[in-house]
Amino acid sequence: MSQLHLIDHPMIQHKLTIMRKKETGSKDFRILLREISLLMGYEITRDLPLDDVEIETPICKMTAKKVSGRKLAIVPILRAGLGMVEGLQTLVPVAKVGHIGLYRNEETHNPVVYYCKLPEDISQRLVIVTDPMLATGGSSCDALSMLKERGCNNIRLMCLVAAPEGIARVQREHPDVDIYVASVDECLNKDAYIVPGLGDAGDRIFGTK
Numbered sequence: 001m002s003q004l005h006l007i008d009h010p011m012i013q014h015k016l017t018i019m020r021k022k023e024t025g026s027k028d029f030r031i032l033l034r035e036i037s038l039l040m041g042y043e044i045t046r047d048l049p050l051d052d053v054e055i056e057t058p059i060c061k062m063t064a065k066k067v068s069g070r071k072l073a074i075v076p077i078l079r080a081g082l083g084m085v086e087g088l089q090t091l092v093p094v095a096k097v098g099h100i101g102l103y104r105n106e107e108t109h110n111p112v113v114y115y116c117k118l119p120e121d122i123s124q125r126l127v128i129v130t131d132p133m134l135a136t137g138g139s140s141c142d143a144l145s146m147l148k149e150r151g152c153n154n155i156r157l158m159c160l161v162a163a164p165e166g167i168a169r170v171q172r173e174h175p176d177v178d179i180y181v182a183s184v185d186e187c188l189n190k191d192a193y194i195v196p197g198l199g200d201a202g203d204r205i206f207g208t209k
């Protein structure tokens with residue numbers, strides 16, 4: 001069974017509260033999402049293995065630590081997942097970035113794939129999939145399946161706000177994928193929006209409607 005990690009550091013909760021407010025505009029929404037992503041990334045990478053490396057400081061030689069060979073890839077689910085990339089890249093500048101384009105059909109709420117471009121060696125990387133919203137779980141589950149079809153077997157899912165329904169679906173369909181969230185909200189409404197949520201993340205990031 002995949003583990004659910006609730007990253008509820010006070011600074012993350014505070015920033016998320018501002019994001020949720022309906023009067024918060026796109027510019028502040030984007031900045032806050034980037035900041036929270038960096039903070040969440042710190043926790044997501046907490047257990048990365050380290051190797052010893054011999055270096056020389058201006059004073060003497062020493063055995064120091066470096067993150068071991070395992071390389072990282074960040075894979076945002078378009079569009080809203082893009083808003084979480086820069087924060088993670090600040091933390092891991094050498095990470096490669098793939099893109100999976102999905103949108104939800106407004107009537108069925110089922111995801112529709114329109115784009116997929118991934119690093120060639122994606123199967124050898126630790127993949128962090130980003131999407132601020134985990135609602136029904138349809139988009140995340142499809143993105144995870146697409147990655148697995150390409151050989152990925154080491155994937156983590158990073159979301160900002162999740163509904164219990166979406167968490168349950170990912171855990172059922174992808175029991176090997178750990179989920180990292182800043183909040184587990186109450187439920188979904190009849191339009192499959194998260195309650196209380198923060199509205200349409202893509203629209204709020206990019207100023208569309």
Ligand code: PRP
Pocket residue numbers: 077078079080081102103104105109111131132133134135136137138139140166192200201202203
């Ligand atoms: C939103 C969100 C997720 C998806 C979550 O994307 O960014 O990808 O919905 O819902 P689900 O868990 O029920 O699949 P949307 O389809 O609105 O596309 P966008 O990011 O391009 O706005």
Ligand code: URA
Pocket residue numbers: 080133135192193194195197198199200201202
């Ligand atoms: N997608 C969003 O952007 N928000 C929701 O609440 C659900 C799906």
